[in-house]
Structures are given as C-alpha cells and as structure tokens.
Amino acid sequence: MLPDELRAAVENLAAVPHLLVALDFDGTLAPFVDRPEDARALPGSAEALARLAEPGAAGAEPRTTTALLSGRHLESLRLVARPPEHVLLVGSHGAERYSPETGDEPLTLTDGQETLLAAATAALRDITAAFAGARLEHKPSGVVLHVRQCSTADGEAALSGARAALDGTPGIHVTEGKAVLEAAVVRVDKGVGLDWLRRVSGAGTVVFAGDDVTDEHAFSTLGPDDLGLKVGGGETGAEFRVGTLADVTEFLNLLTSVRRL
Incomplete structure (x- = not known):
C-alpha cells in the first residue's frame, strides 16, 4: 500500500x-x-x-x-x-x-579515450580471471565489472581489487552500484x-x-x-x-x- x-x-x-x-x-x-x-x-x-x-x-x-x-x-x-x-x-x-x-x-571517443578504455578493460579482465562468477559488460564509453554471481567474499574482493587497479588513473571515472563497478572514459x-x-x-x-x-x-x-x-x-x-x-x-x-x- x-x-x-x-x-x-x-x-x-x-x-x-x-x-x-x-x-x-x-x-x-x-x-x-x-x-x-x-x-x-x-x-x-x-x-x-x-x-x-x-x-x-x-x-x-x-x-x-x-x-x-x-x-x-x-x-x-x-x-x-x-x-x-x-x-x-x-x-x-x-x-x-x-x-x-x-x-x-x-558517441565518439578520442584516440586517448580509446586507449584509456582498453587499459581499464585489461585491468578488469584480470579481476574477472581471478574470481569465479565475475564477468565484464562492455559499453561504448566504459566497461563494467559484475560480481552478482560471485560469493559474498569473492565479490567484495573483486570490487576492492578493481578499485585498487583503477585508483588515481587520470581520465577513468569509476562509478559503483549494487554489485557492479563501472570504469568510464566519458564523465x-x-x-x-x-x-x-x-x-x-x-x-x-x-x-x-x-x-x-x-x-x-x-x-x-x-x-x-x-x-x-x-x-x-x-x-x-x-x-x-x-x-x-x-x-x-x-x-x-x-x-x-x-x-x-
């Protein structure tokens, strides 16, 4: 009601x-x-x-x-x-x-944004390889790490590892939601x-x-x-x-x- x-x-x-x-x-x-x-x-x-x-x-x-x-x-x-x-x-x-x-x-990316997106994708691909159930979703201006199918502990560890891998990289904008982390090159x-x-x-x-x-x-x-x-x-x-x-x-x-x- x-x-x-x-x-x-x-x-x-x-x-x-x-x-x-x-x-x-x-x-x-x-x-x-x-x-x-x-x-x-x-x-x-x-x-x-x-x-x-x-x-x-x-x-x-x-x-x-x-x-x-x-x-x-x-x-x-x-x-x-x-x-x-x-x-x-x-x-x-x-x-x-x-x-x-x-x-x-x-939506068109610059050469620099394309390079950044490739780097972010590679970093998150390493995370998915390390944790069962983790997967990537590709977007025109970003890449998303999904951990909904991970165990609770693995999901938290995967997100933590992703934050560490992307932290402080100029031009990569990190957004977190429910069991997801997105790295985008368009803010x-x-x-x-x-x-x-x-x-x-x-x-x-x-x-x-x-x-x-x-x-x-x-x-x-x-x-x-x-x-x-x-x-x-x-x-x-x-x-x-x-x-x-x-x-x-x-x-x-x-x-x-x-x-x-």
Whole structure:
C-alpha cells in the first residue's frame, strides 16, 4: 500500500500540462537477476508504463512523456525493456541518448579515450580471471565489472581489487552500484541524463524513480514541483520512498489513472 502522502502527491499531478516520467530499469521496474540480459520488467509495471506512454491527440493536454534512464548501454536497455519507439532513452548513465526526433545521438571517443578504455578493460579482465562468477559488460564509453554471481567474499574482493587497479588513473571515472563497478572514459551521470530529458521533452514537471546510489545524481536535480521516488533502503535525496518493485507497479498504475482520465 502506497503511503498517503505519496498518493496525494501523485493525484496532484493530474492537471500538470506536460509531465515527464523517467524511470530507472534494474531494481525499479525489473528485479535483479544473475544474467543482466535476462532481466525483464514486472508485467504489471510494463503494462502500466505502456498505457502511460500512449501518445494522446496532437496538442491535447495533459501531455505525458515517458523515458528510461539507465546505467545500461542503449543496446542492452532496448533488449530487456523493449520500449515503444516514442519513449525517450538515456543509457550508460547519460553518455548515450535517444529521442524519436533525432534518433541515437552518436558517441565518439578520442584516440586517448580509446586507449584509456582498453587499459581499464585489461585491468578488469584480470579481476574477472581471478574470481569465479565475475564477468565484464562492455559499453561504448566504459566497461563494467559484475560480481552478482560471485560469493559474498569473492565479490567484495573483486570490487576492492578493481578499485585498487583503477585508483588515481587520470581520465577513468569509476562509478559503483549494487554489485557492479563501472570504469568510464566519458564523465556523465544520471543528473546530466535527466537534465537532457527535461530539456528535449520540454516538460515542466518531472517524476523520477530509481533504486541505486547512481540515481542520487538524478534526484539531486529535482525541483520543488517534481516528484522523486526511491525504491528500497539507503540514504536518498528523494522525497518519497517505497519498499518493493510491486509498490512501483502500484505507483505507476495510480499515476496512469490520474493522467489518463
């Protein structure tokens, strides 16, 4: 059951002329799984998001723009989320972007960035060789160490080894999340990604929901008329919190009902 204060805040969004609803994927719409490529949104959340994303008549109000804002690279995000073409997408924590009007924004690395990425990949490849269950995910501007399939001790040791291997390397930006460590050569975060979504959508009010420490950058950009929803425990700058992914489904169903009356 959603808190009364959250329900009231959602109902207050009914008449907003243009609302942007941006959502993290893993841990918000979809449960964490051992193999990232197997992740899928909870059916109820996927259905609610699809209804919310349905475009209305041209010029009609209220308007709702939907977006996914993820640490996944765009190819992976499209594979697991299967979003409609009109949904805005931000991947790799803001480094990759898609809008229906312009398509994918090209991401080109300099020769120096390519060299740094190769070095970071080699360092993390050595880590995966040393710990059973550790694996790498390759992105256009980074490489990610996943330790979800490691034992607890091995996972902690792998992350510690990765930090030590990358620490202090100029031009490599390390971001940590739940059982992952990413080394990127393009410095962006979800706050930058959410600012882009706000700008290209033209929405005056934003809803953002996320679960991980990387989502805090996005929460920090929200204004007094926006709504931030944290999923799960941990410190957060979001105004509201729910405990489970089923709560996210309930939240999206409520939001859909008030926006599509």
